[in-house]
Amino acid sequence: MALDIVGAPVESVTIVGGGMSGFTTAKELRGRGFAGNLIIIDPAGLPYDRPPLSKDYLLGSRDAQDIQLAHADWFAEHQVDVVTGHAAALRPDEATVVLEDGSEITSSRVVLATGGAARRLGIPGGDFETVLELRTREDADRLRSVLKPGARLAIIGAGLIGAEVASSALPFGAEVVLIDPVDPPLVPAVGHELARLLHDMHPERGIRVVTGVPTAITRDSAGHHVVMESGERIDADAVLVGIGIIPETGLAEEAGLETDNGVIVDESQRTGHPNVYAVGDSSRIRRSDGTLLRRAEHWEHAVNTGATAAAALLGQDLPKHGASWFWSDRHGVHIEGVGNMTGEGNTVVREKDGKPSVFFRLDPDGYLAGCAAIDGGMSVRAARRLIDQRILVDPQRLADPAVDLKKLTK
Incomplete structure (x- = not known):
């Protein structure tokens, strides 16, 4: 019999949500020797991976089975029951989840892995049912159905999802307009230098980039019209909004758990109630000293919080x-980033074939704080070790492409 950190017996666990964080929690529990009953509740049924939705799945190079996090036989072999349904209520004292159909599942502990819902535009027309989002397979299927030669696609939001979809839409022959109020986007993730380089890839490949704020969306027989604050009107057959997510905290709030742009958890992913944990996009960590961390939404965070829980x-x-890590793909290049690229300090650039390739962010004391790269996964992995081990490195050696970064970690 397992005992959690408060010493109470854990004989069964119910996980609400089958995304990466929920699936990882289940996989880690079994991998760590948990032999009790284990249930995942999700409206989509078997868990699947979300990042391919804006890339391989949207393009059709991977199908629904290809993006499953594990095939059905894995769940049978590891005795993980998957319940297809919506969780409607949570009773923490009993560790009971109530489904929409009225059925109840009671276990020793509940893990909330509810993820987030696409943030909607708070402007007239932003709630049209024809304005698309991209969070599920069904969303990707709907988006793919409108991507035809000559189709006009307006994407509001040029962050990771917007940029990936813009890139993926081009092979369909679509005409893409990418709208964002910030020029360039993604500075917090990759730093200004690489953000500029990445954003400039769009017009180089025929995507029209518009910097500005949309104030309304209208529609008529000719399609959709995005009205900009500048007065410009952008005509489109389809509009996709990719401006981030809102954490799904409704279950937690109604159950009386503390929330603040996420379900508040401690460093073990436990909420204020000993029967309930929360992981992934919908969780937000408060450290033991009271510091409330920013909520994270990337893939690795989902994996890490699931393992911790x-x-x-x-x-x-x-x-x-280790230091937080993420990746993205667009226009045939692979981007990875680790750590903090926007803190105080300076940036060191390493070139490859005469072009900027790897960007290092040094803090005021000269230690590596962050790294971001184009097609430079090995460099990012080495940089992560330098960050985690807090190894002081000569900036000139970081900039020198002849220096093997792996050797700097030893």
């Missing part, structure tokens, strides 16, 4: 995670 549920030592 599993360890905590079993009363095991919590895993240690």
Whole structure:
């Protein structure tokens, strides 16, 4: 019998949400020796991976089965029951989840892995049912159905999702307009230098980039019309909004759990109620000193929080995670980033074939704080070790493409 960090027996676990964080929690529990009953509740049924929705799945190079996080036989082999349905209520004292059909599932602990819903535009016309979003397979299927040669697609939001969809839409022959109030977007993620380089890829490949704020969306027999603050009107057959997510905290709020742009958890992913944990996009960590961290939404964060919750549920030592890492793909290039690219300090650039390739952010003391790269995964992995181990490195050696970064970690 497992004991979680508060010493109470854990004989069964119900996970609400089958995204990466929920699936990881289940996988880690089994991998760490948990033999009790394990249930995942999700309206989509078997868990699947979300990042391919804006890339391979949208393009049709991977189908629904290809993006499953594990095939059905894995769940049978590991005795993980998947319940297809919506969780309508949570009773924390009983660790009971009530489904929309009225059925109830009671276990020793509940893990909320509810993720987030697409943020909608708070402007007239922003709530039209024909204004698209991209959070599910069904969303991707709907978007693919409108991507035809000559189709006019307006994308509001040029962050990771917007940029990826813009790139993926081009092979369909669509005409793409990418709208964002910031020029360039993604500075917080990759730093100004790389953000500029990445954003400039869009017009180089025929995507029209508009910097500004939309104030309304109208529609008529000719299609949709995005009205800009400048007075410009952008005509489109389809409009996609990709401006981030709102964490799904409704279950937690109605159950009396603390929320603040996410379900508040401690460093073991436990909420204020000992029967309930929360992981992934919908969770937000408050450290033991009271510091409330920013909520994170990237793929690795989902994996890390799932692993942490599993360890905590079993009363095991919590895993240690390195500097935050993410990746993205657009226009045939792969982007990775780690750590903080916008803190105080300066940027060192490493070139490849005469072009900027790897960007290092040094803090005021000269230590590496962040790294972002184009087609430079090995460099980012080496940089992560330099950050995690806090190794002081000569900036000239960082900039020199002849220097093997892996050797700097030893």
